[in-house]
Amino acid sequence: MPLIDVAEGHAHQSASLAWVGMEGIDLPLRVAGRSLAGRADAGVSLDDPDARGIHMSRLYLALERLADQELTPARLHEVLAHFLDSHAGLSREAFLDLHGEVLLPRPALVSPLAGWKAYPFAVRGRLTPEGFEARLELSIGYSSTCPCSAALARQLIQERFDLDFAGEESVDRQAMRDWLGRERGIVATPHSQRSQAHLRLRLSADVEALPVVEVIDRVEATLGTALQTAVKRVDEQAFALANGQNLMFCEDAARRLDRALQEQAGVAGFRLRVVHAESLHAHDAVAHSRWNWPGEEA
Structure with a gap:
């Protein structure tokens, strides 16, 4: 006896929907050559106003094409195209957001020590009649000392x-x-804060690999005070020196990153937000910037 498919029925009210799909799907990903536990949000538009719904299982099964494979814009495009092929006549647009944390080894400043640091990221793909676009989002921590x-x-x-x-x-x-060398001499010290750079990057159409490591390295080199992992006292001293010679307000950090990201290969536009979690105040200091990011506020 065949099973009933209630999706074949019509909705009581006819209407198109901008997005239908699933969020929070567990998915093994591979980014920057490293395996990680990721999450996926997948969906398509429901453009047929008389259709009851979409075929969610087809989206879910298509994600297997990404499992344990190096994540690239081309592979993302392939999955989105499969979303639409499997929903021919129902959908004209497809969406896929992938989230996770990439874990990278980071060396100490002076000593031979090294440790691991996690960088939250998201990759967002969109396939519409106008074409395919991929975006990369990263959050990168650093230290900032108030001038x-x-x-x-x-x-x-x-x-x-x-x-x-x-x-x-x-x-x-x-x-x-x-x-x-006495505490009586150095009677006061400046305050520093753990800070964050949140980046949203539009990737160039011809980019072949996600520039995750390249962007992280450029941002940390540009700011000069990346958060450390395993350290000895010699590294802590070098970190204090880097902060003392690299004073910056949130505006300074945002301007440095704006310039650096405009020169980053594979980046066609961006929005950035830097947050200095004040140690003096109970609020944060924040600066935004954008380049080649039409249609949205900075």
Whole structure:
């Protein structure tokens, strides 16, 4: 006895739907040469107003083409095309969002130590009558030291110096060195905060591989104060030096990234958002920028 298919019936009200599908599908992915546990959101438009629904199982089964395969724009395009082929007459647009965290080895600044760091990412594919587009989203952590706080700390150190050496015409070099090494000398330090760069990148039509590692490396090199993993004291000292010589407001970080991403191969446009999680205030400092990203606010 054949099983009943209620999807063959008509909906009580005729209407097209912009998106129908599934969210949160577990899927093994491979990104930057590394396997990871990913999640997929998959769907198609329902353009036939009289159709009861779509064939969700066909979308689910098509995702197997991505399982444990290196994720590329071409493979993403292939799956989206299969979505539409399996919904001929019902759908004109297909959508696929893939989420996860790529785990990369990151070396210490000076010592031979290294550790692992996770970078949240999303890959979003769209196939419409106008064509195929792929986007890459990344969140990258870094440290930021406030320039204003650094200037105020230096001022306090100068005032303490005037107080401790008042009346002296000159200061012995060794005495000065000893003073600088005491807590009484360095009476104030600038405040730093753990910060985040959130990137949304439109990939070029001819890009063959997802530039995940390339973008992460460029962002961390541009900002100069990437969050560390395994460290020794020599690495912590080098990190303190990097922060001290690389002061930045959120505006500074956003401008640096804007310039760097415009020069990044494979990127056709972007929106970026940097967040400095203030250690002075209970709120965050935020800056946005965009390039070649029409139709949306920055």
